[in-house]
Amino acid sequence: MPWLEKNLVNVPARLSRDQVREIIVEPAAAVGWSLEPGLEEVILKDALKTGGYEAAGLPSAPVTILPLLEFALTELWEHSRSEGLLTHAAFQKIKGWAAV
Secondary structure (H helix, E strand, C coil), X not given: CXXXXXXXXXXXCEECHHHHHHHHHHHHHHCCCEEXXXXXXXXXXXXXXXXXXXXXXXXXXXXXXXXXXXXXXXXXXXXXXXXXXXXXXXXXXCCHHHHC
């Protein structure tokens, strides 16, 4: 917490698959929302594919996927706001990563 108060946060150059998964799931869980079964994996695969993770067979994804992931998750939140559940339908409505 002292680092955050000083606006000093170290972001690693690469993120593990589990770290990306946490970035997708934890914010929703923190406000009592959940993801429709299987949606977490769809978003995770899209994020890692976009970051070149899977194609290169790397054990981590570049941190540069964060802005795109944040945009997609914000859009997903906006399209699901009244339901309390992030859905595949809402993700398809924003056309996944093709919309960004």
